[in-house]
Each structure stands twice: as structure tokens, then as C-alpha cells.
Amino acid sequence: MLEVTDLHVSYGNIEAVRGVGLTVEPERVTLVLGANGAGKSTTLKAIAGLQKPHAGTVRLDGRDITGQAPHRIVRQGVALVPEGRRVFAPISVAENLRLGGYAADKSAFADTLAKVYDMFPILADRRSSPAGLLSGGEQQMLAFGRALMSQPEVMLLDEPSMGLAPVVIDAILAKVAEMAQAGIGILMVEQNAQAGLDIADRVVAIARGEVVYTGESGDARNQASVLRAFLGEAALADRSS
């Protein structure tokens, strides 16, 4: 279980995250909602170690991992899938996956790889083609697979639906649910509230760097007024019907 308490992160004089607290449990998807610039991505980066928090704690199964270097945090079992997929375009799908296993136990490599190919058959089909030639949805799956290769306990997903066609988004989010079912705790930032709520178990809403709502996703749907307050009408327009 990943526990974040009272996390503060600043860029120079600007405090982007001001006291965020949340928990990520195994087999559950925690969805982080919030407007642009609310501090969602910064929270993920701070958990992954890419941005040093200046206050607060991040604990994984009780162990304090706050402010550790990113390459160490991966080894503790927290894998980040950054925004915009960011696969290594010139090298093959298989090589991307192999890089993902960099921090993991080498003896389990073949096993993990088989599991990833099992979960994402398209990656097995395209294993020898350069990652840059995959479609957007396939690249997102590769980014998931690459993170899975580090055998994480917790995965941090930053906007997995970004820039994808609506049909593809559903497929991608189904995969997220599948990864959670496999026992991984998932913390997902998503601007597409509608699609994200369909697979989320818990919802954390952030506005201006602070948590303004935490609850089960079923309750969050009924708290439309809360969500509307900072996501705008459009995000929830379909809900009323």
C-alpha cells in the first residue's frame, strides 16, 4: 500500500502541491481528478522521485521512500508511466520492454515478459518493430508493459488517455482495470473524468494543489456538484442524462 501524507512540492517560489494526502491500495484504481495546473502530475512526479517534495511523506508498505532518487524508488516497487507515453522510438518493442526490466530481478525476466505479452498480445506481434512505428494506443500499451517489467507493487499512470481516439481510450482503460485485477495498486491521473470514473474504485479530486474531495467512485458520481466545481460543466455533461 502506498500512503502519501501532507505532500508539499514547489517549483521555485510557486507551491504546486500543498498538502496532498492519498492512499493507493493493491488491486484498486485510485483516480486523481483536477483541472489543468491543479498539481496532479506534480504529485505523481514527487511520488516517483522526479521532483523533490519539500514536506510530507511517501510510504510504501510502511517504508519511508520520500525524496529518494527515482532509480531507487523503481526498485522499491513504484513504477511511473509518464504523460505522453514516451517510448524509445528507434529501438524495438522488445528492447523497450527489456529496458523496463532494468531495475527488476533478472531471474524473473522471462516470466514477467511472458506475462506482459500475455496481457498485451499486440506487443508480442510487434515485438521486433521499432516502437516509433506503433499507433498511439499501442505505444500506450507498450508504456504500460514497460512499467510492468519492473514488477511494480504500485503503478503511477499520468494521463494514459491523452491524445488517443475515443475507441482506443476504452481499450486502454480496460487494460488499466486488468492490471489492477492482477494485484497492482494503481494511481491514475486522468482529465477524461467520464472514462476514468468507469474503472476507478476511489476518487481524489485536487484543486490548486489541495485535495478537495476523497471518496469511493460510486459516491463521486453523485457528488457531481463537487466535481463540476473545478472540472467544468463539460466534463460531466453526459452524466445528467
Add this chain to the structure above:
Amino acid sequence: MIAFYDTNLVLIQATLSGLVLALAIQVPLRMGVFSFAGAGSYGIGAYLSAILVLRQGMPGPVAIAVAVLVAAVIGLLLGLLIFKLNGLYLAMATVAFDLIISVIAINGGDLTGASTGLYGVLTDFTTGQMFALTVLVVGLVALSERGRMRRRVDAVRDDPELAASLGINVRRYRLVAFVVSGALGGLAGGMNVMVRTAIGPLDIGFGLIVLALTMIVVGGSRSWKGAVIGAVIFTWLPDVLAVIGEWQELVYGVIVAVAAVFLPRGLYGVIVDLTKWLGRIRRKRRTGGAEQPVDAPESVEPERVELDNTLSREQGGEVARMAAQSEVS
């Protein structure tokens, strides 16, 4: 052959030291570290090994070894100081480092021979040894361009943040770039002064950066083979161009500009493309004009496709085709 070797000995030596210098700049660039500190390390290597021979009476190879070690340590210290800088700022800081080395050489009094430099560095270091050392170094660099090392280096260069979130210690790789650059630069300078027997402030100035970059840009920046091609061309070209006298510099400049604009992957990139093109033609002829299927999904060890940063036109078409397919499905 022997006659050729004798008449061109100086050029052969210059090619070898030029190649190692080019690698001293290319290796950090390949790791995404925009550092020109290799030129300063060349100065350190050249002067230090010359001083060790002249003042301490050290044998040539030992002096070179000490100089390489010192240059590597200075590279590490410099790296610790500035590895957080990026892009242009890092480049400027390393150019400043190179200039500092030049200034020290000019103002070093008796120790560095001031503006006349040091001469009479006579040792038993041979061109054969120089050749062997160069081959060794090129071999080591070539190893770093293969397999898992290549994947990690590519990752650290293309997306350091992502590389870190995969568990790669990016800071360590960046520091290694500084150390390797220092050692290679020191080696190039040390070897050169041993076979030339002299070194002066003019030999280690800003021109070294230009020379090394020229070799890499025209030869190819992503492979040691590019550095070899560049080193050969830009050591021998000035000699060939000597007939056109003062126009030499102009031709030189035009070649660099043309290469930078039209050959972003250098001459090595052109050779890679040509061999692929020839291979395709040969395959086509064998199958009687029928195009072979592009995909071979069952290959065990994935082949590397030379994409680099830019997709070629046909590959761009491929992307579009697949994007279209995925939209349909």
C-alpha cells in the same frame, strides 16, 4: 606500402590522435551530455605527459598513463561541478573549461613553456603503440554501442527523466560521460605529444573543438564509425587541398555546412542507407520483382532499425499506414 607509410607518417599519427579526440567529444554527446571538455582534457594530457617526460624523466607510455588518469579525475571533478547543467549552458561551461586550460598553458611560465610551449619530448613511444592504443580504445567505445549498454545510453540521451523512472541511475551515466571524455581527451593529447615531440598553446586552443566537432558532424555523430570516417577525411583533406592554397579554408567550411544541412546522420548514415538500399534491390531481384513482406514477427533477436530522430520518408508513410489501420480496427 612502406614508402607510403614513411612519407605520410605524420598524417597517420594525426589521424589516430584526431580519432581519439573526436571520440572524446562524441561519447558524451551520444550520452546526451553536451560537453566539449574533451578538448581541455587533450590539453591536460598533452602538457602533463610532456612535463612528466621532460622533468621527471618518465618513459613515454607511463607518462601517458598518468596523464590519462589525471585527465579522467579532472573530468570527474568537472562533472560533479556542472553535470546538472544542460544544453547550451553545459556547452558554454565546458568551453570555458577548455579556455582555462589554454590560459594556464600560456601563463604557466617555465613549467608549460609559456607561449613557446614544450619541445624535445623524446621517448620510445612508437606509432605502433599509438595504433594499438587507438584500436583498443575504439574497441571499447564500439562495445558501448552494442546490446544493453547501447539501450541504456540511448535511454539516458533520449529521455533522461523516463530513463530514471525505469531505474537507470542517470546521474552516474552523466558522470561516466565526463570521466570517459576526460580519459579519451587525455589519451589523445598524450599520444600526440609523444610522437610529435612538441606542444604549444596554439595546439590546444578553441580550434580543437572545431576540429573534433567537424569530424563528428561530417562523419556521423551516433557511431564510432562516423568518428573514424571524419578523422580520416579531416586529417587528409587539408593536405589534399593544399594545392588550392588560401581557398582551402573556404572549401573546408562549405563541406561542413553542406554536411550539417543535408547529412544529419553524417557520411556514416549515408553508407548505412546505401547498404540497405542495395540489399533491398538485391532481394527484389532474387524474388523476381515481388516485394518481400516487411514484417518478420518471429525473429528472436530484434534487429535494430536505424531510425534515429527522424523518420525517413518511406518510414513516415509506414507510420501513416499503420495509424490509419489502427483507426479502422
